[in-house]
Amino acid sequence: MSTGEEEKANKSTSSVEQAEIFERPKGWRGIYHHPVTQVCLVGLVCFMCPGIFNSLSGLGAGGQVDATTSANATATHYATLAFFAFFSGSVHNVLGSRLCLFLGTCGYPLYIASYIATNIHPGAGDFVVVTGAISGICAALIWTAQGSLIMAYPTEAQKGTFIGYFWAIFNLGSVVGSSVAFGLNFNSTANKVGNGTYIGLLILTLIGVVLPTFLVDPYKMIRTDGTKVTPIRHPSWKTEFLSLFVALKTDPWIVLLFPMFFASNYFYAWLFNDYNGALFNIRTRSLNNFVYWTSQIFGSFLIGHFVLDLKRFRRRFRAFLCWSIVVVFVFAIYTWAYFYQKTYTRASESPTAVKMDMNDPDYSAHVWLMILFGLLDSMWQTTAYWLMGAMSNDPAKLAVFAGFYKCFQSSGSAIAWRLDALRRPYMNIFVSTWVLVAAGMMCAFPLVYVRVKDHTEIDDEAL
Template identity: 70%
Template structure:
């Protein structure tokens, strides 16, 4: 047996050898005065939400316009394929990087790629022959995004108590998606009288300024290791002494919690559906100002969808956590079929060749048939926010260990991006719209079916001590699950 295998065996089994009766968390006094509000977990998660409001939020607003707001969507599709390809690769290891350099530094490193991405579209608007720049920037953004989202997941899922995780995810998701709402409103307003079917320079300049603001917000955030939860337990972050130990944590996480494998199909599908929604529906059959309005409705509905499932379903205090997990699965599975059956009847009416033809009719928001079409975008927004919130909540239900959650988030973003890279490549290669749509429908159904055994057999009413395995690595003491941090904590 190799040294690495021996260490994995040791780490994977050590949690079961201790006397759980002696394991208690130390309770700390929360800060007073203005520090009480600054170091409050909700304040910090809200600031985290505004980082993603400014950076990924503007990316989403631009992507949601279809083709990044350009007439020719191929450069955007190929750039997004590059984004998600590098995102997938670096996302698998980004949890290890996060645990070595710290979540705040990882977050700061991840923001700047979004400004470069927006700037590349501005460059294409000014110099139409610069499409290669957009494609080249995609992989750079993918590296940055991997680190940003891993840091985000680690902080968002470790700051709340067990009873607050759905609420915290909802708060973050609402603020984050306000970025898409604001960006879409800017695009709609600045292009209201635009007849060119592509956005103007002013839209890109506005997005660029907002992403630049987002780069500086992490400088004002608190270090996660200074955070104390509302029940008095400290959010202690492990600093592992070597990269070797950190990379071993990937295998420890899989060995100690193999149930995470059943969530991998769900992770893979979680960004796959964006390509059809944005490029092959919104970008294909609507004119530019209507695409902006659709985008606004889509991201607004995300806020309500996340709050509904996170706060009113997954954090429902009158019901045990295992039951809430099953409620969440049923609701998301039902929404998958509602939106895809509905969308199928629209997709049958047009093809890529028909929409690419010169002079092809594009729906405007003043047209009589617009209302039914925009409601589909609204319901897709509901589905997306419920899917993502539920996935994060399931990971948070498996552990309270920030190091382990960083690894889980890395898995999540890596597989999510692998799926997105594949479908954006297919779209860039002009695959038929119907093929992309049907593959999206099949993957979302498969993701929920594979997740069902994990939801039923793995989610418990309370997180157990054995779920905090990574805290023991390299001789660092684990953060013990507190008696007070139960489902009744407030």
């Protein structure tokens, strides 16, 4: 055979290998090894751990009377998450997704248990802060593994649907966690949750630790189109560090989203501690927490399905429409919240003061503010991810954008929770929150105008 014929044969063989289709397993094994089943299982892992963490944060003060310890622990959690997320991709490449998920879940039961320790020994506040740092490191591992799996398992046409499955299940974790807190504290007259609530949440997080062991080895997974899954390998931390500068140089417009990223979780400190934690008794805080996370599920679906995926309109029009809706929500909700905030201070709403109950006549208006904040939160996060996706389809570039998002988001959270722990005036924290979310949307407008196009162009793809 001539050299030319050998080259043709090699190319033909390579093409066959690239197009090789595998038969999916049948019966029960086919169901268990189905990509949807495995993505839902990953969602359950995050349901039981980060979801329960969110529900505990949403109680205000972590369910305690004094919010200082909880605020310090949450600030530490997000600070370590922002730092270690930069290195978690390299760890993931060595350990793999299943082991990363398992190790990542281990910090959350420890964090919940620290609150039980605080109830028993009031001087154990430092232990809560330390477990906040540990859970932040674990969170970096969980979110890295989660992102790898939900991007690797679907086919190209299924990515949006699979992500939707995951986020719905994940947010249900916060809903269930807040339901447990509400049910166990319905008849409570105290201003903090008892050990029974923490034990209930602890059991859920311990279930989350076990769940990763039931995941199928990603290398054995076959997609619905018959192609084998090749789990995503994250760049080394050195390559990732270099990619940050390359992304900024090739697509500097992303800088205009940084304020939006920074503000995306900044408002949690005011909403959970300085509004929900300051004004309401424990059973009402639990109910507020429940309706907040429930409204998130609907908010994401409404903005995503009825605005951002509305195919009858051009993509640029949808981008401007979505931006306008979020801006209107921001100014309407924060104006409403301002009229509440100006009626109380840290001094007037001390931890021992009489708190509002769900049966009080003024409560219905206050709970609607929580519902609207939940809708705004989910619409904000969905819009941020959609804008990044509209800028490129290149996975490497989107991974860098997502890294920017998590870094600035966690940094903003850490700063806000620390300001609350330092007992800065409620109004100061509220105004800084309002300014940041408004600035985030204003800075995003030039990017929407210039950078979002009806179709992603080839020049925008590669990193």
